Amino acid sequence: MSHRLFCNGIQTSKHIAAGLLLGLGAPMLAGAGSPSAQFTEVVGKVSVGSLVTRGETPAAVGQRFTSDEFAKTARQSRAEMSCDNGALIRIGPNSVFRFDLTRGDYRLDQGRGLFVFPKGQGERRVYGGVAVAAILGTTVYIDAAPGRIRYYCLEGKCRVGSHVLYCGQLLDARGSSGIYAVPKRGFDVPTFLKSNDLVTAFRRPLPSRALIEREMRQR
DSSP states (O other), rough: OOOOOEEEEEEEESSOEEEEEOOOOOEEEEEOOOOOEEEEEEEEEEEETTTOOEEEOOOOOOOOOTTTTEEEEEEOOEEEETTTTOOEEETTTTTTTEEOTTEEEEEEEEEEEEEETTSOEEEEEEEEEEEEEEEEEEEEEEEETTTEEEEEEEOOOOTTTTTOOOOOEEEEEEEEGGGGGGGGOOOOOHHHHHHHHHHSSSSSSOOTHHHHHHHHHHH
């Protein structure tokens, strides 16, 4: 039997079973056009593949990345992409990322991703593993593995079902049926900023670092 839930106005199957809303705003309508990006940093073995032919070629700094392609990293590899809409995406080792072909959404099919979306541009959705995150102008870290997904709120206000997450709170969901019953818990943001490779291992500073540190001081 297919179990369906309604999350933030989005009907979801048991494989996409949660909505994470960061802030408030108008949702992005389907068909609004898929984004594109440019690689701004490539370390290790990073490839770009075609969703049509499934062929892959090595990625390079300055290379365009569009909605009919996917980006994949190998072990000890990472990549950073700057989107035309101002969003910044970083993916860690053993990760697969792509844009949705028709809805303008973002998909982390596996691995770890750090997403920074500008404020004032409306809602963006990030699909990862068993759940979907609806994001509005904030910074979120996602760790997606088969049957498990973790959301880390670094700055902004995050809502997952009945859970509201603020800076320094995370949701660790396993499986797909009981995601709303999972308790939220805290994590140490200063330690995260010092130790997480998607923050520390790239050449340029995280653009939302000042916002994160301001919210840390206000907690």
